[in-house]
Amino acid sequence: MDTLALIAETWQTYHLTLRTVQHLEMFALSFLITVVAGIALGILFFSSINIRVVGLSTLTVIEMIPDIALLILLIPLVGIGFPPTISAAVLYSLLPVARNTTAGLRGVSPDLIETATAVGLNKRDTLYHIRIPLALPLITAGVRIAVIFCMGIVTLGGIIGAGGLGAPLQTGITTGNDLLILVTGCWVTFLAVGMDGIAGGFGRFVSVRFGGRP
Amino acid sequence: MTTLLEATFVHILLAYSGLAIAVAIGIPLAVLSLRSRTAGVIISTITGIGQAIPILALVAFMVPLAGIGFMPSVIVIVVSTLMPIVRNTYAGISSVDPELADAAAGIGLTWTETVTKVRVPLSLHAIFSGIKFSSIIANGVAIVTVLIGSGGLGVIVLRGLARFYVPEILIGILPAIAITLIADYCLSLLETRLTPPPLREKNPVIPHPAGTANLANREEVMYVFRNANSRTLPLSPLSAFFHETGHSQNYGTVGGFLAMTMAENASLQRGVVMYREYPQTRSAGRHFGERTTDCADRKVIRG
Numbered sequence: 001m002d003t004l005a006l007i008a009e010t011w012q013t014y015h016l017t018l019r020t021v022q023h024l025e026m027f028a029l030s031f032l033i034t035v036v037a038g039i040a041l042g043i044l045f046f047s048s049i050n051i052r053v054v055g056l057s058t059l060t061v062i063e064m065i066p067d068i069a070l071l072i073l074l075i076p077l078v079g080i081g082f083p084p085t086i087s088a089a090v091l092y093s094l095l096p097v098a099r100n101t102t103a104g105l106r107g108v109s110p111d112l113i114e115t116a117t118a119v120g121l122n123k124r125d126t127l128y129h130i131r132i133p134l135a136l137p138l139i140t141a142g143v144r145i146a147v148i149f150c151m152g153i154v155t156l157g158g159i160i161g162a163g164g165l166g167a168p169l170q171t172g173i174t175t176g177n178d179l180l181i182l183v184t185g186c187w188v189t190f191l192a193v194g195m196d197g198i199a200g201g202f203g204r205f206v207s208v209r210f211g212g213r214p
Numbered sequence: 215m216t217t218l219l220e221a222t223f224v225h226i227l228l229a230y231s232g233l234a235i236a237v238a239i240g241i242p243l244a245v246l247s248l249r250s251r252t253a254g255v256i257i258s259t260i261t262g263i264g265q266a267i268p269i270l271a272l273v274a275f276m277v278p279l280a281g282i283g284f285m286p287s288v289i290v291i292v293v294s295t296l297m298p299i300v301r302n303t304y305a306g307i308s309s310v311d312p313e314l315a316d317a318a319a320g321i322g323l324t325w326t327e328t329v330t331k332v333r334v335p336l337s338l339h340a341i342f343s344g345i346k347f348s349s350i351i352a353n354g355v356a357i358v359t360v361l362i363g364s365g366g367l368g369v370i371v372l373r374g375l376a377r378f379y380v381p382e383i384l385i386g387i388l389p390a391i392a393i394t395l396i397a398d399y400c401l402s403l404l405e406t407r408l409t410p411p412p413l414r415e416k417n418p419v420i421p422h423p424a425g426t427a428n429l430a431n432r433e434e435v436m437y438v439f440r441n442a443n444s445r446t447l448p449l450s451p452l453s454a455f456f457h458e459t460g461h462s463q464n465y466g467t468v469g470g471f472l473a474m475t476m477a478e479n480a481s482l483q484r485g486v487v488m489y490r491e492y493p494q495t496r497s498a499g500r501h502f503g504e505r506t507t508d509c510a511d512r513k514v515i516r517g
Binding site for chain 1: 262263265266267268269270271273274275277278350351353354355357358361362371375378380383384386387390391394395398
């Protein structure tokens with residue numbers, strides 16, 4: 001009971017409920033932007049080879065920068081706190097989503113596309129009714145990576161004053177508050193692993209529903 | 215006050231000692247996953263979960279678990295870089311064409327030799343993409359670990375952040391990015407170096423293999439296989455395999471046997487095989503040449 005009371009007290013003192021809300025807000029925002037922009041970019045990359053080459057290599061270069069470095073590089077550009085965290089999370093997570101979307105759209109069997117053309121579907125219909133559904137397993141795999149990346153970067157945002165659960169973690173480290181570290185660390189780990197698990201479960205569901213690749 | 219040079223040195227030491235340990239642990243773990251199904255499931259579950267944990271949480275966990283300083287920071291780097299290495303290595307070595315593994319077992323290679331001489335050389339690209347990704351992570355984590363007193367470039371970054379002095383932040387962060395890019399390039403070079411020569415090109419125009427300096431008492435022969443209905447050349451693995459085993463004593467026999475395996479292998483339509491005959495096993499070599507009906511060409515490169 002004592003331990004529970006201590007944990008509850010730590011939770012209260014460091015406003016962990018508020019921190020969690022901030023954390024999930026940043027996560028949700030960056031994740032949504034990533035998914036929407038990533039899939040849109042993937043479709044764009046699919047439709048034009050020039051854009052694909054330029055776009056994917058740009059995103060690959062961004063991916064070669066360590067996430068914390070990207071976060072910090074953005075500070076002079078967009079300020080401190082919330083904006084660089086969201087931008088870094090989006091920039092970093094775009095590649096897996098966009099790349100997987102393009103790969104999925106391109107990977108659809110030519111036989112199927114031929115059949116679709118034969119029954120009179122135009123390019124647009126083929127994209128919406130054949131390619132995208134069949135690419136979904138790969139797209140969700142990319143989205144799952146994006147969940148992990150966004151969670152990681154949003155937590156790192158605590159270092160540069162974005163709030164969220166990274167902030168109490170940093171406080172715990174600098175003040176040597178082991179209990180605070182354990183409570184926040186386990187909680188943020190639980191959230192991250194849980195989100196990853198949900199994304200994984202959704203991916204499996206989609207794979208079963210739409211077949212093709214796991 | 216830490217100078218930039220010192221900080222860079224500590225940063226490199228921190229990131230790459232951690233990465234080296236992770237490689238040393240990760241590749242055997244992947245091999246273990248290949249050997250035992252149970253171990254594979256356990257390892258992939260743990261690495262899967264581990265990959266989801268935010269880095270900052272990992273760093274923070276070190277304070278109550280292992281204290282602060284350089285060594286706990288190395289532990290964080292090992293833990294966070296281990297997962298991509300294990301996953302990629304396992305993905306690579308487990309997806310090697312089963313027929314190749316069978317052929318290797320058929321010519322008498324032990325399981326360990328199959329891994330070291332066939333599976334690993336063939337999956338170097340996958341292994342190295344894991345290491346490259348891990349190298350990027352290591353560079354990032356090595357900055358974050360300044361919070362638990364690792365030293366390095368993070369010190370400058372943190373000082374810059376505390377004073378919100380942008381030039382100082384950049385001075386700390388730009389060398390880290392440069393190191394990451396240079397390391398990526400070096401790892402690519404290393405990958406090419408480690409890849410058996412016939413595997414380096416997409417369409418191997420079998421180059422003179424490296425290390426043919428003391429071939430005085432050997433004849434070097436190249437056999438070219440072609441099937442009438444040949445469509446593709448999926449064969450670079452086998453020729454690489456030849457090259458790999460070429461250093462062993464019973465190469466002629468090995469070559470003969472493997473070549474027969476190849477000729478009987480339906481999926482193999484055309485192949486270029488690098489082959490060296492040794493004086494003491496020349497009969498085996500001839501045998502190999504005669505038995506292989508698909509052999510369309512036989513060139514003595516040097517002898």
